[in-house]
Amino acid sequence: xxxxxxxxxxxxxxxxxxxxxxxxxxxxxxxxxxxxxxxxxxxxxxxxxxxxxxxxxxxxxxxxxxxxxxxxxxxx
Numbered sequence: 369x370x371x372x373x374x375x376x377x378x379x380x381x382x383x384x385x386x387x388x389x390x391x392x393x394x395x396x397x398x399x400x401x402x403x404x405x406x407x408x409x410x411x412x413x414x415x416x417x418x419x420x421x422x423x424x425x426x427x428x429x430x431x432x433x434x435x436x437x438x439x440x441x442x443x444x
Contacts, residue, residue: 373402376416389414392425 373382382402389408390396397414399405408414415421 390418393429
């Protein structure tokens with residue numbers, strides 16, 4: 369399955385890929401391509417989901433509120 373792009377465990381079409389990513393403070397950014405997404409993820413400064421933000425950042429920047437609000441919106 370080498371070369372097949374996976375996003376959060378799902379096969380995606382890279383031609384139409386567009387998604388929000390999050391920094392250590394929980395601020396979201398829209399990336400408009402698979403290549404842009406990969407570039408951001410490789411820096412280690414961006415995360416695919418709020419729940420992926422390491423605990424050290426959550427405590428430092430107070431991201432807990434963002435995570436709680438995000439989960440509440442989705443009904444979890």
